Amino acid sequence: MGHHSCCNQQKVKRGLWSPEEDEKLVRYITTHGYGCWSEVPEKAGLQRCGKSCRLRWINYLRPDIRRGRFTPEEEKLIISLHAIVGNRWAHIASHLPGRTDNEIKNYWNSWIKKKIRKTPAPVANVTTTSSTTTATSTSPTNNGLAPCSGSTATSDVHRRRMQHPTFSCTVAADHLQLDAIIGVHQQNSLTLPISGGADQDSPPGMAHHCPLFMFDTGICPPFASPAAQQHPFISSFTAAMAEADDAPGACYHLPPLVDGMGAMGMGMEAMDDHCGGGMGNGCYGDEQRQQRRRPELEEEEGEQLGQHEQWDEEQLLMWDDQEVLTPSNMEAMQSGAHHSLLFMGPNA
C-alpha cells in the first residue's frame, strides 16, 4: 500500500477532514480556483495531498453538491444508466446533477448488496421474439440483474472496457451506450416475452421492469467498425436488418443514449406517472412530459436535467409494462416514421 508521489514528499494528514481543513480548502478554492491540485495543499495551508484535496472538494465541498437521499427518480435513472454503461460511475454521475460518482457508487454497492442477499440465484437472460435474433447475456458481478456487468477490479484497461459487450462496438461507433442490443425488425412480433424470475423486490426499473429503449435505427450512420460488426448482438441485428425489404442498406446507429437519458428530463418518474406506475410503461414525448411532470419536481430539479435536449424523442420509444409496444409506438412504426428499431435495456 504505497502512497502517491504527491503524498510521499511530506507528512500529510490522512483520514477525516476537520471543519477547519474544510474551511481552508473552500476559502482557497473559492478565491483562487484549484488549477493544479498538487499545489492546492501548500497554497491553502493544508497538510493533505493534492489528491485528497481534490476528492474532498469534488465529493463534499463543491457548492453544487446535492446531498441527501436519492430520490426515486434518481434511483431509477441510476439503475437504468448502470444497465447501459455499467460501473462507469463518473459517467452516470454526470447525468445526475449535484451527485458524485462516489455517492452513486456507494448507493449502488449498498443497494446491490441488499439485492444479492435477497436474490438467491442469479437470473439473467435476454429474450426477444425477434425471429432472427435471440441472445443471452449474463452478468458476473451484478447477480444477473442486468446484462452488463460492472467492472471488476482489473489492471487491464482494455479488458475492462471490452468486457462490456457494449464497448466492443460502441467505442468504435463513438457511442458508449449499449449493454445488450437486440435487433428486431418491424416485421417481427411486437411482443417481447421476457422470461426469468419476476423480481418483486426490485425497484422499478430493474429486472424485467427495466425500460427497454427503442431506437430508430434508420436514422444515422452505421456501426462502421469490424469490431462492431462482430459483436453478437450487432451482427445478429445487422443480419436481421439485411433481410429487411424496406430498409435496404439501412444504417444502424444509436443516438447517444446517455444524452438521451438526460433529454428525458423527467427521469423515469414522469414515465411512471404517465403510464400508471410501472417503470417503462408506455411511451412518452415532450407534450406528455410537460403535462406529467410534477411542479415540485420541476422546482427541485430545476433546469438541470433538461439541459440535454439533444435527442429528438422521435428516436426513442418505449415498451409498456407488458413488454408490448404501445399503440403510439406501433403507429409510429407502421407509419414508417421509424425504419427499424433497436431495443435495449437491462433485461433486453
Place this chain on the structure above:
DNA sequence: AATGACGTCAACCGCTCATCA
C-alpha cells in the same frame, strides 16, 4: 444496557490516461 450485525459514506489506494518536456 450490552453487544454484534448491518448499512452508510467518506476517504484511500492503485491503476490508467493525457500531457508535456
Place this chain on the structure above:
DNA sequence: TTGATGAGCGGTTGACGTCAT
C-alpha cells in the same frame, strides 16, 4: 520516443451510526 507528472476513475476499506437480539 520516452519518461515524469498530474488528473481522474473505479474498487476497496474503515469509521461510525443504527438496529436487532
